[in-house]
Amino acid sequence: MGEYSKRIGEIGEEIVSDFLKAIGWENPRLNFDIPSVNPEKHGKQTNGIDGFFHYKSPMITDTIENIVFSVKFSNDKYKNNPVKQFKEYYRDLAMAIESFKKSEIRNDALNKHSNIESTFERGILFWINNDIEEKVNLSQRLLKIEIPKDFIHDGIILMDNLRMEFIFDSISYVKNKYRDSDIQFSYFSTGMNNDDKNKRNGKILPVQFLASNILPFRIQNEATKEVTFVLCTNDNFEDNELMKLMGLAKNIGSNLQTHTHIMFPDYNKSKHEQIVETAKQAFDDSTFVSDLKVGNFNTTFIG
DSSP states (O other): OOHHHHHHHHHGGGHHHHHHHHTTOOSOEEEEEEEOSOHHHHTSSEEEEEEEEEEEOSSSTTEEEEEEEEEEEESSOOOSSOHHHHHHHHHHHHHHHHHHTTSHHHHHHHTTOOSOOEEEEEEEEEEEESOTTOOOOGGGGGTTOOOOOSSOOSOEEEEOHHHHHHHHHHHHHHHHHTTTEEEEEEOOOOSSOOSTTSOSEESSOOGGGGGOSEEEEEEEETTTOOEEEEEEESSOOOHHHHHHHHHHHHHHTTTOOSEEEEEESSOOHHHHHHHHHHHHHHSSOHHHHHTEEEEESOTTSOO
């Protein structure tokens, strides 16, 4: 059983609070109401908000990311057809974001920053349950859904059990493995942050990473100052996937790291070691692969 499954079994709804701490979203504002910007459209006078967090984006220069999130927790399994329920949750969060855009809370947050050129108002729907045996990709059940288009926001990300589990277990692995090191998320180049103003590493996980199947870490040993670049992926081990991730790890790390580790959720040394060695031989940088390790961040597997 992974760390996420253990924690959600122990603390239930509080898993989101645990998760936010793990990704560096410290001291979010929780459980408050704001006036509805359009009571007739929204059908209510106020919008309830489960949480709000904002930060200066390392992915987009001179930009503030305002994140409004909603938490839906249940002890029951996801429905086989979750479309109707999802649309209700989506509309409720979208209305909250619309009202937030005109709120005093947003203005107060922005006034604490200077030299800001743009802002984004995004949403996160944490839709999770306590059935730790269920391995459902909720997004796959919603692939053909028609998203309501009558709301103005900059995107809503769905976080289900599987996505929460990948991120939480990856971070837990890194923290347990490198206890005496400085652990930071690595911020790769996006084309919108190619200047000296933006950090290349930090303690805050950008919202864009929540929807990604890879999670990059920069780890510096406090004693030796050696840097290890760790790339965790949510995709299962495959030869072609490994080759792509090797190239990605080299580029994101700018080849400045001492060691590189690529971690899969299902890597099994006895099954996959020879495939890894063949991939290393085929890679065009022998120095890079000499310090490359492939393993498993999920303790329920042999890695």
